[in-house]
Amino acid sequence: MKTKTIMFVTGAFVTHHCWDEWREYFEARGYSTLAPAWPFKDGTAAELRARQPNDVDLARLTLAELVDHYAGIAKSFPEKPIIIGHSLGGLITQILLNRGLASAAVAIHSVPPQGIIPYEFSFLKSTWGALGLFTSLDETYLMPFDTWQYAFVNEMPLEEQQKAYDLFTAPESKRVARGGLTSAAAVDFDKPHAPLLLTSGSLDNIIPAHLNNRNFERYKMNGSVIEYKEFPGRNHHTLSQAGWESDADYILDWIKNY
Numbered sequence: 001m002k003t004k005t006i007m008f009v010t011g012a013f014v015t016h017h018c019w020d021e022w023r024e025y026f027e028a029r030g031y032s033t034l035a036p037a038w039p040f041k042d043g044t045a046a047e048l049r050a051r052q053p054n055d056v057d058l059a060r061l062t063l064a065e066l067v068d069h070y071a072g073i074a075k076s077f078p079e080k081p082i083i084i085g086h087s088l089g090g091l092i093t094q095i096l097l098n099r100g101l102a103s104a105a106v107a108i109h110s111v112p113p114q115g116i117i118p119y120e121f122s123f124l125k126s127t128w129g130a131l132g133l134f135t136s137l138d139e140t141y142l143m144p145f146d147t148w149q150y151a152f153v154n155e156m157p158l159e160e161q162q163k164a165y166d167l168f169t170a171p172e173s174k175r176v177a178r179g180g181l182t183s184a185a186a187v188d189f190d191k192p193h194a195p196l197l198l199t200s201g202s203l204d205n206i207i208p209a210h211l212n213n214r215n216f217e218r219y220k221m222n223g224s225v226i227e228y229k230e231f232p233g234r235n236h237h238t239l240s241q242a243g244w245e246s247d248a249d250y251i252l253d254w255i256k257n258y
Contacts, residue, residue: 008035011087013143014168015045018239025248048170053139063179067095074101098187104195104258106251109207112215113187126151126206132174140171151206152237189218195225195258201234
């Protein structure tokens with residue numbers, strides 16, 4: 001039996017180390033995995049925060065460049081990988097799937113593609129600062145702890161919220177954040193695609209389940225395999241939130257049966 005490759009795609013505001021436990025989980029079950037860092041974000045959260053706000057290379061990164069970065073990696077394999085992305089990484093996963101670069105895809109709490117208007121107040125409250133209006137685009141944005149508490153780790157004990165912030169939170173490109181409002185975030189919902197699973201969490205503030213469901217509903221039932229799953233009690237920090245293994249179990253079973 002051939003070993004299948006899973007490529008994990010990281011979202012905004014955090015480092016690629018958010019996938020470390022997921023990589024161990026799937027590798028223990030026979031998969032080959034990788035979680036490539038974003039350009040200019042290959043470091044620990046502490047190392048990246050030490051560059052804040054003057055990491056000009058990261059600040060000038062665009063969403064189109066970021067998508068192409070992951071597309072180039074996906075194309076480097078002899079066979080199409082399974083692609084799993086979280087948040088903005090979920091949007092990138094949907095775009096890569098749309099380009100025909102995945103054998104199957106899972107978008108976890110995905111930022112919606114262009115055309116799905118995120119009117120939910122909690123989304124706007126969580127992401128407004130990242131757009132960096134009236135600030136220099138050559139300076140990176142670091143999500144403040146109080147925003148992190150609301151957007152990522154709501155309903156978790158304070159000690160766990162702080163630990164997660166210290167381990168994972170990293171500066172971000174405002175250009176990438178703004179790219180989500182442009183054609184760089186476009187998906188052709190009518191185009192047939194490889195199997196796709198979209199997941200959401202009932203406690204997620206930054207990407208509410210209602211927004212994820214509208215993302216799912218935009219895909220046409222044109223014969224492509226597509227599924228939507230909402231997990232109760234999950235916030236946006238679902239990759240490391242206590243009990244994350246149940247989400248991974250569900251995704252593993254789905255991958256095996258697509």
